Amino acid sequence: MSDLTSPFSLIVPGLPHPLLAPEGNPGWGDIRAAYDQARARIEASDADLLLLYSTQWFSILGHQIQADPSPEWVHVDQEFHELGTMPYRFAMDADFAEAYNAAANARGLHCRTIAYKGFPIDTGSVVALKLLNPDNRIPACLVSCNMYSDRAETVVLGKAAADAAAKTGRRVIPVAVTCLTNRLHTSPIEPADDRISSLMDDEWNRKLLELLGEGRLEDVSQLARTFTRQAHADNKLKALWWLAAVSGQHNRYRGEVLSYQPIWGAGAAVVALTPTGREAGGHEFDEDSVDVYQGDREVLDTAAAPEGIAHAASLSASKPVAVRPAPRPVAAPPVSAPAPSRAIVKSSAAPKPVGAYPHARRIGDLLYLSGVGPRQPGTDAIPGGPIRDADGQPLDYDIVAQTHAVIENVRIILEASGSSLDKVLDITTFLVDMDRDFSGYNAVYAEYFTKIQATRTTLAITALPTPIAIELKVIALA
Numbered sequence: 001m002s003d004l005t006s007p008f009s010l011i012v013p014g015l016p017h018p019l020l021a022p023e024g025n026p027g028w029g030d031i032r033a034a035y036d037q038a039r040a041r042i043e044a045s046d047a048d049l050l051l052l053y054s055t056q057w058f059s060i061l062g063h064q065i066q067a068d069p070s071p072e073w074v075h076v077d078q079e080f081h082e083l084g085t086m087p088y089r090f091a092m093d094a095d096f097a098e099a100y101n102a103a104a105n106a107r108g109l110h111c112r113t114i115a116y117k118g119f120p121i122d123t124g125s126v127v128a129l130k131l132l133n134p135d136n137r138i139p140a141c142l143v144s145c146n147m148y149s150d151r152a153e154t155v156v157l158g159k160a161a162a163d164a165a166a167k168t169g170r171r172v173i174p175v176a177v178t179c180l181t182n183r184l185h186t187s188p189i190e191p192a193d194d195r196i197s198s199l200m201d202d203e204w205n206r207k208l209l210e211l212l213g214e215g216r217l218e219d220v221s222q223l224a225r226t227f228t229r230q231a232h233a234d235n236k237l238k239a240l241w242w243l244a245a246v247s248g249q250h251n252r253y254r255g256e257v258l259s260y261q262p263i264w265g266a267g268a269a270v271v272a273l274t275p276t277g278r279e280a281g282g283h284e285f286d287e288d289s290v291d292v293y294q295g296d297r298e299v300l301d302t303a304a305a306p307e308g309i310a311h312a313a314s315l316s317a318s319k320p321v322a323v324r325p326a327p328r329p330v331a332a333p334p335v336s337a338p339a340p341s342r343a344i345v346k347s348s349a350a351p352k353p354v355g356a357y358p359h360a361r362r363i364g365d366l367l368y369l370s371g372v373g374p375r376q377p378g379t380d381a382i383p384g385g386p387i388r389d390a391d392g393q394p395l396d397y398d399i400v401a402q403t404h405a406v407i408e409n410v411r412i413i414l415e416a417s418g419s420s421l422d423k424v425l426d427i428t429t430f431l432v433d434m435d436r437d438f439s440g441y442n443a444v445y446a447e448y449f450t451k452i453q454a455t456r457t458t459l460a461i462t463a464l465p466t467p468i469a470i471e472l473k474v475i476a477l478a
Contacts, residue, residue, distance in 0.1 A: 014124020
């Protein structure tokens, strides 16, 4: 996929305060001023389409694209109705919406257009369009945020947008309508007292904005899972997954943070990203880049891609992963895979299994992990050293290093499955030398699981299939 032809991209918040009450707080007014700067840049550009992905337009059954050429209504925000009404009449590019829908379906997504009179437009899209494009100078296109999609599905949705832009010849400004952190104050506050609701949220917001200011959009997209584990991310930062995928998945931007302020506790920022020929810092992360969607909210297999769509190198045959099949494959031939309720998960980021078994299996709302050891992905090296040599003679080893490594491998597999360490319910630990190793293992275990409070059973065994001292068997929420 070639990079999108675009003068720049935008990240903007979708809460209604900068539109309806900018005078209520200096920060809200600053966001409004930043919106005004972005609007002036749009008006000075040669763009002919605003393409918005809003985290406030939720969908469940796949993705939806607004195709009514002139949607009109009077909108009231469901949380902040006291701020007043937002009447709108927008100009939509119905032809581009159909092209986007076709491109999304060609990449294996379940997607459809909406052209129903009176179909409501979400607060985020209303706010962004009224502030960025108040006179409908150029048409727009809106796409929904699927509540259950994970990175793979969202990345493919972004790539489909670039396909549609290339096919139609549109010069597009992609707009991610999203907060960074989105933990709103749940008790009434005076507008003058608004602040980011969590110190950790504020710290993470500033780190992401530092990277965005350096033009590192793809790095921020791939850092989103870590951000989500540490802070109250707005829909896992899906809008930034989408934005990076639309724009070509690189760090070649001049980034400008036009404003960062709290809006009712959430972290709101206006960021402009202008393409350049300079790669900012190189890639510091290496998540799989998916071209065709073949499964439901899991990592993807490389088999059976539709004709004419090549898989990225990171999904080559040397990096197999497997998923549940798409509920309604359109362009792809049938894929032999488990039923959706019994999804198999494999990850190239985890140590290769030593037998005919997957890293994990999802059944309903639970994930069952196969036994996980401390071997390092790719090299099979054992942190802290093996417990015996090739002749079976005992060696000295470090149980602390092995325990850290095994828990990190568990974390990798959980995240590849769409879960995380804090969702672990039950752990069975196998130690080959209980007397020697329990104390060191127990201390490391406490570093990770004291707050999580998973149930645990620790067993002494005589040996494991590889020369390791510890293995974990884990059950977690999906």
